[in-house]
Amino acid sequence: MMNIEEIKEILPHRFPFLLVDRVLEVEPGKSIKAFKNVTANEMLFLGHFPHYSVMPGVLIVEAMAQASAVMFLAQEEHKGKTPFFAGIDKLKFRKQVVPGDRLDFEAVVLRTRGVTAKIAVKAYVDGVLACDGEMLCQLL
Numbered sequence: 001m002m003n004i005e006e007i008k009e010i011l012p013h014r015f016p017f018l019l020v021d022r023v024l025e026v027e028p029g030k031s032i033k034a035f036k037n038v039t040a041n042e043m044l045f046l047g048h049f050p051h052y053s054v055m056p057g058v059l060i061v062e063a064m065a066q067a068s069a070v071m072f073l074a075q076e077e078h079k080g081k082t083p084f085f086a087g088i089d090k091l092k093f094r095k096q097v098v099p100g101d102r103l104d105f106e107a108v109v110l111r112t113r114g115v116t117a118k119i120a121v122k123a124y125v126d127g128v129l130a131c132d133g134e135m136l137c138q139l140l
Helices: 004-010 056-073
Strands: 022-027 031-037 083-093 102-113 116-125 128-139
Touching: 004 022, 004 116, 022 056, 031 056, 031 116, 056 102, 056 116, 056 128
Parallel strands: none
Antiparallel strands: 022 031, 031 102, 083 128, 102 116, 116 128
16 A cells, blocks of 8 residues: 555655555555545636536546556666656446545556566545556556
8 A cells, every 4th residue: 555655755746746546455566556636626627617627538537547656666777767658459448537525546557678668557445447548557
């Protein structure tokens, strides 16, 4: 388990763009379970949308990418590297994410090649699948 301070020691992201609040389980280089608490006072909800607050899909994808990056950066040989989002495949949004939700992430490595990994990612709200797909992550 990692709290926000431990996550900040690993990820280079900072407020307002740090989108992982806690890591529940991590098997470095293999899998991770983490979450983000979606709160009404986040800046993004000032404009998306003022009349109907919903978390942008692109930020859900970014949050899953950050959780995946923690999974790799937790490995001693990758400490200090910078994670980059390199691609997405088969991504689907299945449920809206709104203030008050806890967005739970699961990521599992499908394969790695050099500094690039293909990862199966899922995000849930209250046990209901909100988003899933595959992404590519690179560490440079």
